[in-house]
Amino acid sequence: MSSSFSAIDWFVFGSYFLVLAISSYLFSQVQVHSSREYFTSANTMPLLGVAISIVATSQSAATFLGVPEFSYLHDFTFIGFYLSSLLAILFINKYFVPRFYAINAVTVYELLQNRYGERAKKAAGLMFLLGRVMASGARLYIGALAVSMILFMDITFSHMFLSFIILLLGALAYTYFGGIKSIIYSDIIQAVTYVGAGIFVFWYLYVSLGDVNILQILQEHHKLRLLDTSLDGKFSIFGLLTGWLLLNIAAFGLDQDMTQRVLSCKNKSDAAKSLLLSIVFTIPIVLLFLGIGALLYLHYHANSVSQNFHGESITIFMYYILNEMPTGLKGLVTVGAIAAALSSTNSVLGAMASVAVEDIYKPYKRSHAPQTTEAHFLKASRVAVLLFAFILLIMATLSYFWQRYSDLSLISFALGVMSFAYTGLLGVFFSAIFTSRGTEKLVPYSLIAGFFTVLALQPYTFGIHVGFAWQMVIGTGVAFGVMQLRKTAI
Numbered sequence: 087m088s089s090s091f092s093a094i095d096w097f098v099f100g101s102y103f104l105v106l107a108i109s110s111y112l113f114s115q116v117q118v119h120s121s122r123e124y125f126t127s128a129n130t131m132p133l134l135g136v137a138i139s140i141v142a143t144s145q146s147a148a149t150f151l152g153v154p155e156f157s158y159l160h161d162f163t164f165i166g167f168y169l170s171s172l173l174a175i176l177f178i179n180k181y182f183v184p185r186f187y188a189i190n191a192v193t194v195y196e197l198l199q200n201r202y203g204e205r206a207k208k209a210a211g212l213m214f215l216l217g218r219v220m221a222s223g224a225r226l227y228i229g230a231l232a233v234s235m236i237l238f239m240d241i242t243f244s245h246m247f248l249s250f251i252i253l254l255l256g257a258l259a260y261t262y263f264g265g266i267k268s269i270i271y272s273d274i275i276q277a278v279t280y281v282g283a284g285i286f287v288f289w290y291l292y293v294s295l296g297d298v299n300i301l302q303i304l305q306e307h308h309k310l311r312l313l314d315t316s317l318d319g320k321f322s323i324f325g326l327l328t329g330w331l332l333l334n335i336a337a338f339g340l341d342q343d344m345t346q347r348v349l350s351c352k353n354k355s356d357a358a359k360s361l362l363l364s365i366v367f368t369i370p371i372v373l374l375f376l377g378i379g380a381l382l383y384l385h386y387h388a389n390s391v392s393q394n395f396h397g398e399s400i401t402i403f404m405y406y407i408l409n410e411m412p413t414g415l416k417g418l419v420t421v422g423a424i425a426a427a428l429s430s431t432n433s434v435l436g437a438m439a440s441v442a443v444e445d446i447y448k449p450y451k452r453s454h455a456p457q458t459t460e461a462h463f464l465k466a467s468r469v470a471v472l473l474f475a476f477i478l479l480i481m482a483t484l485s486y487f488w489q490r491y492s493d494l495s496l497i498s499f500a501l502g503v504m505s506f507a508y509t510g511l512l513g514v515f516f517s518a519i520f521t522s523r524g525t526e527k528l529v530p531y532s533l534i535a536g537f538f539t540v541l542a543l544q545p546y547t548f549g550i551h552v553g554f555a556w557q558m559v560i561g562t563g564v565a566f567g568v569m570q571l572r573k574t575a576i
Contacts, residue, residue, distance in 0.1 A: 091237065095417030102279065102421040109275055110259035113268035121448070121463040124265035125192050125440040126350045133356040135270050136347045137363035142273035142429035143344055144337075144368065147229035150280060150426040153372060155401040157379030158386075161311040163321045167334075168372055170326040172365045174334030179358040181519055182339045187354035192444045194345050201518040202574070203526035204449060210511060211445035213533045214342055215438055217507030219474075222343075222434040223481020227489075229253055229427030230482060231398065236407060236420045241396050243486060250482050253424070254475050257432035261471050266350050269432050276429035283422025284374050290415060291381040300384060307387070309380055318553065329555025332562055336508035340515055343437040382406060398489075431478070439470035502544075509558060510536030513565025524569035536565030 091099070118124045156164045182194075189200050195214070199207035230249035231241060238245040260272040292300075304310050314322045321330070338344050338361060351357040382402050393400050395408065407419055443466055451458050451466075510533035517524040517532075524532075540561040543552045552560070 091416065092413040094414040095420070098414065098417030099420060102424070105275065106256060106259065109272060110268075113260060113271055114263035116264035116267050118263075118265055118267075118464060120460040121443055121467045122192055124464055124467045125346065125436065125444065127265070127267040127270075129350060129352055131267065131270055131347070131350040131352070133351055133360040133363065135274060136351055136356075136360040137367060138277050139270040139273035139347045139433075140338075140344060140360065140364035141367045141371065142277040143347070143433040144364070145277075145280065145371070145426050146225050146430040147232050147423050147427040148225060150284075150375070150423055151232060151401045151403050153375040154379030154382060154403040157309065157376040158383045158402045161309050162373075162376050162380075163311055163314040163319065164376060165312060165369065165372060166314065166321040166323075166326045167330055168365060168369050170330045171334045171338065171368075172362075173327075174331055175338055175361045175365055177335055178339035179361060182515075183348065183354050183357050183361075185519065186345075186349060187357065191349055193342050193441050194340055194349070195342070195441065195445050198514065198518060198529065202524060202529055206514070206526045206529040207445050208449075209530040209533055210514060211441040213507050213510055213537070214441055217503040218341075218343060218434060218438055219477055219481055220503040222431070222438075223478050224485055225430055225434075226250060226253060226427070226478050226482040227485035229423065229431070232404065232423040233420070233427070235395060235400070235404065236416065236423070239408075241398055246486055247483065250479055253427050253431055254479060256424070256428045257435055258471070258475055260428075261432045261435045262468055265467070266346060266436055269436050270347055270350070272432060273429050276425035279425035280422040280429075281371055281374070283418045283425075284371070284378065286415060286418055288374060288378050288381065290412070291378065291385065295381065295384055298384065300381070303384060304380055307383075309383060320554075325553070325555035329553070329558035332512055332558045333505055333508060336512050337504075340508065340511045341437075341504065342441050343434050346433070346437045346440055378403065435471050435474050435478075438474045439467055442470045442474075443467050505554075505558060506537045506540045506561070507533075508536075509540050509561030510534065510565045512536070512562045513567075513569055516562070516566055517569035521570065523571075523573050525572050525574060528569055528572060532565045532568040535568045536561045539564045 120128075122128065153164065185197055186194060189196055191197060193207075193211065195207045195210040198210050227250075230246050230253060233249040233252060234241050234245045237249070260268045301310070314320075316322050317324055319325070348357045348361060351360055379402070385406070386402065391402065391405060393402060393405050395404070400408075407416060411419060443463060447466060447470075448463055451463075513536050514524070514529055514532050540557050541547055543550050543557045543560065545551050
């Protein structure tokens with residue numbers, strides 16, 4: 087253990103894990119009687135709790151550390167991503183949510199079964215699982231990087247592996263027994279923790295700057311820009327209304343990781359309101375962390391900073407945590423990073439298990455053994471949670487070694503895999519909802535076409551340099567086009 091952690095830091099750290107232990111025990115007392123109840127809480131969750139859970143799920147350790155990096159290097163235009171999210175949610179509330187509740191869905195991919203057939207649902211579920219395993223394994227790796235750097239002051243494999251275990255055990259403590267109900271309630275704890283940590287860091291940075299005209303200096307250095315009106319900026323208006331909009335529609339409406347909580351609401355009205363509330367809550371949180379990055383710019387702008395730690399590139403926020411964070415606050419920020427990592431990890435375990443059991447295993451089991459009881463499927467759901475925790479551990483371990491021995495960044499690829507999967511899902515769902523075309527047999531071809539179109543547009547594949555917005559638009563267009571090849575049989 088590193089001596090950089092003071093007694094106060096360890097007290098904060100220990101107190102947080104005591105809260106985790108007590109709350110996980112209390113949540114484990116939740117009585118669950120079926121897999122549907124395990125994955126949707128039998129549609130009993132309050133919309134406010136669901137909204138906060140969506141916020142927590144959308145924020146990972148990468149977000150916790152990465153958002154300040156953006157404003158430190160650039161400006162506040164990243165907030166445009168969440169304005170695009172707002173438009174996406176309005177679209178989802180109009181076209182997706184009512185259809186999910188009309189069929190009493192446990193997973194969003196059941197809509198494809200209703201429209202095209204059983205194999206369509208399975209194909210979409212498998213595409214989700216493929217992308218989510220890689221993306222969430224990478225998220226786990228990034229979260230463990232932060233934990234290992236702060237706790238152990240190194241990123242050796244033994245300490246990284248221990249950090250993987252800490253995060254996975256924390257996630258399992260909530261997910262395994264109580265299912266989605268425990269996940270949502272625990273997400274509230276994690277959200278309060280990492281937002282509280284952010285508020286304390288912002289306040290400390292603000293006070294430590296002393297008598298400085300913060301707004302004037304940031305304005306002079308063009309750091310307060312909120313809207314990118316260029317045509318080629320990362321978060322330009324064009325990108326926000328095309329590729330990023332499609333990404334947000336898929337993330338909030340077609341990714342079981344996010345929509346599982348939406349499907350746990352009492353009705354479609356509460357589900358729609360929870361999505362809207364989540365963005366209302368998220369925007370000020372993102373502005374808070376963008377503000378931290380802006381204050382770090384003022385703190386460091388006259389000095390050269392080497393953002394490197396044992397050969398690993400680190401964000402400016404992590405550099406500040408490791409080198410200048412005061413006693414007490416370092417412990418708080420550590421639990422903030424862990425909270426962000428836990429909120430994204432526990433949710434994905436439940437989401438992947440729900441797709442594996444409800445969309446793949448249950449139909450297979452019922453076709454071969456129609457009398458199979460709900461107790462069996464509930465047990466299978468918990469086994470699936472453990473299985474995916476093990477798979478994420480393998481993916482995170484693979485990420486560790488790949489980063490060190492390969493020229494191709496697996497992390498960059500893995501974090502983008504969901505966008506590869508999203509194009510196919512968007513093409514299939516748009517066809518299912520807005521046209522009378524498409525067949526069960528075309529669904530897997532459409533999903534594969536979307537995936538490989540985006541893969542082909544990556545610079546490391548054929549040397550093609552196409553902006554992200556165009557990748558999403560072209561990939562979705564190709565997948566949608568495949569679905570239009572045949573008219574749905576009546």
